Amino acid sequence: xxxxxxxxxxxxSPAFTPVKRVRPEDSPGTPAGKAPxxxxxxxxxxxxxxxxxxxxxxxxEKMWTQVWLLGPRLIDIPEPGDYEVTEIGRESILVxxxxxxxxxxxxxxxxxxxxxLRAAGLGSTGDSRSFVCAYHHWEYELDGSYRRIPDLxxxxxxxxxxxxxxxxxxxxxxxxxFSLADRPEPLKSFLxxxxxxxxxxxxxxxxxxxxxxxxxxxxxxxxxxAFNESYHVQGIHPQLLxxxxxxxxxxxxxxxxxxxxxxxxxxxxxxxxxxxxxEPIKTIMKGAGIDPADYDAPINNIRRDVQKHKRQYGKxxxxxxxxxxxxxxxDDYHYLIFPNLSLNVHADDFWIxxxxxHPTDPDRMFYDILTYDLVPEGQEWPExxxxxxxxxxxxxxxxxxxxxxxxxxxVQAGMHSRGFGGLWIGRQELRIRHFHKxxxxxxxxxxxxxxxxx
Amino acid sequence: MDLGLRGxxxxxxxxxxxxxxxxxxxxxxxxxxxxxxxxxxxxxxxAVQELKGRGVNVFGDAVNVRxxxxxxxxxxxxxxxxxxxxxxxxxxxxxxxxxxxxxxxxSFEVDVLHTVRGCEALMPxxxxxxSGSIVIIASTNALETFGVPQAYNxxxxxxxxxxxxxxxxxxxxxxxxxxxxPGPIYFDGGAWELVKGTMPKLYDWAIKQIxxxxxxxxxxxxxxxxxxxxxxxxxxxxxNVVADNGFTKRVQF
Numbered sequence: 006x007x008x009x010x011x012x013x014x015x016x017x018s019p020a021f022t023p024v025k026r027v028r029p030e031d032s033p034g035t036p037a038g039k040a041p042x043x044x045x046x047x048x049x050x051x052x053x054x055x056x057x058x059x060x061x062x063x064x065x066e067k068m069w070t071q072v073w074l075l076g077p078r079l080i081d082i083p084e085p086g087d088y089e090v091t092e093i094g095r096e097s098i099l100v101x102x103x104x105x106x107x108x109x110x111x112x113x114x115x116x117x118x119x120x121x122l123r124a125a126g127l128g129s130t131g132d133s134r135s136f137v138c139a140y141h142h143w144e145y146e147l148d149g150s151y152r153r154i155p156d157l158x159x160x161x162x163x164x165x166x167x168x169x170x171x172x173x174x175x176x177x178x179x180x181x182x183f184s185l186a187d188r189p190e191p192l193k194s195f196l197x198x199x200x201x202x203x204x205x206x207x208x209x210x211x212x213x214x215x216x217x218x219x220x221x222x223x224x225x226x227x228x229x230x231a232f233n234e235s236y237h238v239q240g241i242h243p244q245l246l247x248x249x250x251x252x253x254x255x256x257x258x259x260x261x262x263x264x265x266x267x268x269x270x271x272x273x274x275x276x277x278x279x280x281x282x283x284e285p286i287k288t289i290m291k292g293a294g295i296d297p298a299d300y301d302a303p304i305n306n307i308r309r310d311v312q313k314h315k316r317q318y319g320k321x322x323x324x325x326x327x328x329x330x331x332x333x334x335x336d337d338y339h340y341l342i343f344p345n346l347s348l349n350v351h352a353d354d355f356w357i358x359x360x361x362x363h364p365t366d367p368d369r370m371f372y373d374i375l376t377y378d379l380v381p382e383g384q385e386w387p388e389x390x391x392x393x394x395x396x397x398x399x400x401x402x403x404x405x406x407x408x409x410x411x412x413x414x415x416v417q418a419g420m421h422s423r424g425f426g427g428l429w430i431g432r433q434e435l436r437i438r439h440f441h442k443x444x445x446x447x448x449x450x451x452x453x454x455x456x457x458x459x
Numbered sequence: 460m461d462l463g464l465r466g467x468x469x470x471x472x473x474x475x476x477x478x479x480x481x482x483x484x485x486x487x488x489x490x491x492x493x494x495x496x497x498x499x500x501x502x503x504x505x506a507v508q509e510l511k512g513r514g515v516n517v518f519g520d521a522v523n524v525r526x527x528x529x530x531x532x533x534x535x536x537x538x539x540x541x542x543x544x545x546x547x548x549x550x551x552x553x554x555x556x557x558x559x560x561x562x563x564x565x566s567f568e569v570d571v572l573h574t575v576r577g578c579e580a581l582m583p584x585x586x587x588x589x590s591g592s593i594v595i596i597a598s599t600n601a602l603e604t605f606g607v608p609q610a611y612n613x614x615x616x617x618x619x620x621x622x623x624x625x626x627x628x629x630x631x632x633x634x635x636x637x638x639x640x641p642g643p644i645y646f647d648g649g650a651w652e653l654v655k656g657t658m659p660k661l662y663d664w665a666i667k668q669i670x671x672x673x674x675x676x677x678x679x680x681x682x683x684x685x686x687x688x689x690x691x692x693x694x695x696x697x698x699n700v701v702a703d704n705g706f707t708k709r710v711q712f
Contacts, residue, residue, distance in 0.1 A: 247657050283657050
């Protein structure tokens with residue numbers, strides 16, 4: 006036991022020299038400037054939203070069915086009749102490439118007796134260019150209209166109006182997006198500043214390298230929260246302290262979405278300067294074409310030297326960095342597209358972590374890992390990976406994500422405890438507060454709060 | 460036991476941190492004058508400053524031992540500043556690395572050439588000493604396989620062989636040559652702290668190899684080095700002294 010002073014001294018965050026960042030005027034593509042921090046107060050966040058069935062229902066009615074959600078990548082459904090069935094909550098959505106080249110989305114449900122038309126995942130109608138329900142063979146065109154209903158003359162009332170129930174569908178960033186809202190705001194307006202931020206990256210030049218769904222035993226928001234702060238790096242990812250700066254992080258909250266910019270290829274001030282270049286940083290150097298064995302400068306110079314090296318040699322490596330600022334050549338530009346897309350965007354790769362709620366159980370969720378790697382100009386376009394489904398613990402999803410996955414069920418279990426008073430959120434976790442504010446705006450109306458909250 | 464280090468003049472390379480630092484601290488404590496080098500100027504300056512508090516002569520300069528000419532110039536300056544050299548401890552190492560062929564060149568230049576150049580440049584001073592002594596800092600990585608087939612392990616092995624050969628060559632002139640092979644040594648800012656942080660499985664494995672589960676400290680290696688380097692170890696020459704707390708499993712006959 007020590008005095009209160011000892012407690013404060015032991016708990017002090019380390020001092021550090023700020024990392025050199027690009028000036029906003031040197032970033033012609035993605036805005037680099039800091040957005041003013043919103044005033045969101047210091048109240049606890051009520052933990053019941055992480056496990057209550059009522060809140061889960063409110064989320065469905067007021068949020069999931071009102072927002073825009075990510076659908077398939079357009080190059081994965083190139084031909085008329087190619088489709089993806091994507092699932093959200095209890096719903097299953099069929100996103101289909103049309104005869105004319107466009108994309109439309111429908112509830113994946115036969116209008117006759119409610120059977121699902123197709124199983125989840127990518128598929129193609131093949132030459133038939135129609136969807137036939139396996140139960141009684143009701144058949145639909147790619148545009149959702151009826152092609153054939155066996156023995157239609159035995160239905161004196163005719164057929165239900167209109168065919169498959171359509172949902173709003175639009176495209177941006179090489180992906181189809183869909184919304185279950187009756188009258189959603191336009192996708193571009195929903196995405197806000199995101200397109201301007203991401204368009205300088207060569208997303209269209211990236212091939213999918215991972216496509217994994219893992220079922221996790223936690224609420225979907227428990228997972229979103231974990232990707233919305235870097236405070237836990239010193240807690241559960243100690244190896245990353247030799248890879249990134251976990252304190253000098255620029256947080257930017259926009260209307261619905263948010264981001265933070267994490268310097269990579271540098272040491273955290275929480276660790277002492279090591280006698281050799283840490284292996285994780287060597288990976289960054291090798292990726293840029295710098296041989297760590299040949300590098301004699303101090304470790305602190307590496308981030309900047311990688312930036313300069315990429316700027317100089319990117320073009321000859323078939324990598325077009327011309328629209329990216331220098332920081333984007335090393336750092337993690339990490340976006341949250343509300344409600345459920347965590348994006349780690351880098352010059353040479355792009356990761357989407359998508360959190361989807363379980364259809365019925367607030368204590369479970371689906372975690373989708375979608376990663377993409379830049380294919381240099383002149384290189385053959387590789388085949389994309391196939392989708393895989395795992396349960397937590399089946400298989401490693403990489404050291405860092407394994408550490409997150411191992412941690413989250415404990416967080417979820419603790420949320421239920423009578424000994425827990427709600428989420429106590431610090432400044433490094435501002436994006437968590439912002440995310441829940443946006444969620445509250447959907448659920449309780451703009452500026453609204455849960456009943457009983459201040 | 461008096462080691463007989465009082466008034467001796469010792470030159471130690473790479474001595475602002477870790478094992479090298481512990482060695483110069485102990486030499487100074489035993490009353491020996493010390494000269495040291497390292498790459499970072501500010502770290503050399505602060506080490507020199509602190510060692511001066513021990514009441515012995517201290518000389519330090521920033522040099523990259525890979526630069527042969529600059530390194531030899533440092534050694535001459537150091538011997539000049541101390542007024543001779545009785546003890547030489549080539550301690551700098553490029554460390555591990557398995558990135559490319561360049562690791563071999565770097566390890567050769569840093570580990571092997573810096574040792575050879577130092578021994579050759581300082582030999583006239585060591586011969587004059589009457590109790591001249593060289594202790595090469597090797598590693599148990601040279602004695603048993605460890606990790607990956609990296610240059611570090613092979614270069615440390617080369618150093619042990621070189622030390623043995625050199626001992627035969629200069630023994631008649633009153634100079635002893637030995638090497639000390641530390642096992643895993645843990646210290647703040649050291650290689651094992653980095654391993655613990657970035658490769659915890661390797662760290663745990665290493666701990667399990669040590670019978671009492673404890674890695675050594677730089678101070679423990681410094682005590683071995685100080686003894687082997689001192690006139691008290693007058694019969695020890697051409698040896699490789701293993702100080703690894705039981706980490707290696709071979710039997711040394």
